[in-house]
Amino acid sequence: MLAPTLLLIPFLCGTQAAANNWEVACKGECSYDLPDSAVSGTLKIFGASSAVSDITPAGGWTILDCDTDSLAQSVRLACQTSACEHLFEGQGAIDTVVRLPETCGASPFARVAGIQVDPDQTLPSDVAATITTIGNLTSMVFLLSIDTDFAAADSTKTGPISFSLEGYNFPTTTDAGNSTTRRGLKVRDNITAFNDTNSVSLPVLSIDQTFPLFSASVDCTDFSASVSASFETKIDATVSIGLIAAGTVIPPEISEFAVFGGLDASVLATLGLTASATGSISTGKISLYTYSLAGINFPGIFTLGPAFTIYGEIDADLSAVVDLSVDLAYTLNTTAYLPSSAAPSNSGSTPADSTLVVSAVPTATLNATVTPILTPELSLGLTALGIIDATVALDIPGSLSVALNVDGNGSATGTVGTGSSGSGSASGSIDACIDIGAAVGVNLEASGSLSLLGLSATETYPLYTNSWDLYNKCASANGSTRRAAERRTTGISCPTSSSVTSLEQIIDEIISAF
Incomplete structure (x- = not known):
């Protein structure tokens, strides 16, 4: 039987350790960690303050209707707190990249392709009971069209929206004391470089x-x-x-x-x-x-x-x-x-x-x-x-x-x-x-x-x-x-x-x- 402990694997040390914080709204930048414990990966999106937003509860929104498995769809959602107004700042909601809740959509991020006020402003009673009255949009219900067709966005209005990501088919841990080794890979400020982990144990096929x-x-x-x-x-x-x-x-x-x-x-x-x-x-x-x-x-x-x-x-x-x-x-x-x-x-x-x-x-x-x-x-x-x-x-x-x-x-x-x-x-x-x-x-x-x-x-x-x-x-x-x-x-x-x-x-x- 081949020993499952293999080799030193190179990996990236990101600029932030806790990438996925559901308690903090995304404003201009946001990160997402893969939820599967068998793999590891982090995706970071960042741009102008108004170009990256959030439709999770941290961003002031309550999702009323959303398909978990679709990349492109219409999402019905309600503004729960005044924090929801961030979506409309700057260039407006259209082409803003938003973070989605885990139970909404197949992707952690999506582009806002369209938005309108829902003709049906009915709210479930449990949701209505939690909505504050402070703010211009609170308690309003919207229909938000989302997709991952980022090429259709008007970058002259949003400005460039950048990303960095890393991912591996095994769990990784970082050692802040390790020195970085470039190994010939061009890197940005948001991507440190290849480092060496300790030996990792991988499942044997x-x-x-x-x-x-x-x-x-x-x-x-x-x-x-x-x-x-x-x-x-x-x-x-x-x-x-x-x-x-x-x-x-x-x-x-x-x-x-x-x-x-x-x-x-x-x-x-x-x-x-x-x-x-x-x-x-x-x-x-x-x-x-x-x-x-x-x-x-x-x-x-x-x-x-x-x-x-x-x-x-x-x-x-x-x-x-x-x-x-x-x-x-x-x-x-x-x-x-x-x-x-x-x-x-x-x-x-x-x-x-x-x-x-x-x-x-x-x-x-x-x-x-x-x-x-x-x-x-x-x-x-x-x-x-x-x-x-x-x-x-x-x-x-x-x-x-x-x-x-x-x-x-x-x-x-x-x-x-x-x-x-x-x-x-x-x-x-x-x-x-x-x-x-x-x-x-x-x-x-x-x-x-x-x-x-x-x-x-x-x-x-x-x-x-x-x-x-x-x-x-x-x-x-x-x-x-x-x-x-x-x-x-x-x-x-x-x-x-x-x-x-x-x-x-x-x-x-x-x-x-x-």
Whole structure:
């Protein structure tokens, strides 16, 4: 099991600690904390004194009718105290950004698109009993049209209304004594910089499941031949994500942006291949598993929705009947940032013990090349202010290259797998060669409307690659051998048959030499 305590995560220290105060009315600036205890995030809105207001009880309002789940709607509300008059100051209520109560609307903030006095001035008796008579508007009922179409606002009247936000898929705590480290990220006064937290504990996503990759059969004379392949996966993964951004909501502009995704995983994927037919197969990339993770959600303003997906594929050329089981096993520790200048990306993988088991039909010749690929992916769907709709994905393709060549007549060759350093060779007559290589890469891919972030429509950043030779060995019937693999265990079996003594001897030689 992968240890859930992972790494030092960078985070931002905001200029204020208690961001979400429902007792104080928003006048010119306001902050909102995400209510989910499993994540952390703060959004701050600020501008001219009259440009940011409040329709909560602290702002002098009582909500009479509001849809909890809508971004755009008409809200019926009553002025409860004279504090409500702040909404109409300066440029007036239209295009003012207002804080909403938790039970009103899907977003913590909205734009006032329109306002009118409700023809129905009826108040519930319990509400009427709490309303004071001091003020020009108290006890009046209004219909307020709200939305998150900030691009429709007239910024010449409101002036620029700015925002800053930070969010993570884990709880954070700040240490006021920490010094700030810029790490290449441009910052504003309202965004301090990246700091280091203590190690955080993240939930472990455990997957123990077998996924089919390919299955096909063909009718032959007097029998049916088939090929089937599957991945048996055991994966423990922890995912960390974070987002910081700054700019203006009116007009919608993003001046600073950085997102990071971290993935720690232990991966064991066992490829099972059973073939009684010859030929070539190529599955292409197949989605095997998807799991949606807790995201950072300020609806209508910024949303970062992560998902963990496993893809699998296989390419194989088969000229013999064979059953094969081989492991792709490694550990991974990677963190990536976008833009890449925001902070250094770090990646790493380490091969783990792998086991190969082969059973060959008793013939004097066996030739097969098999390339399975397993790709865990962390994808982040990002929408922002109606001007960004993009996906950032951290892809970690892990692959094997398996070559099996056996010739009972003593004229076989070995093919080097991914990451090997040389081709198969041996002195004397070569009767069998087995070659297995593995590779792991880490790529950061971004696609969608990213021009506002200084990126083209599609960007791919290769962050890391590593390859290693799992097993590379040739043997002959007279005992000549070549190098064996390090840190690997290999078992090879063949059905017993008196007609294939020479093949059994070759395989026994390989086992003995290893």
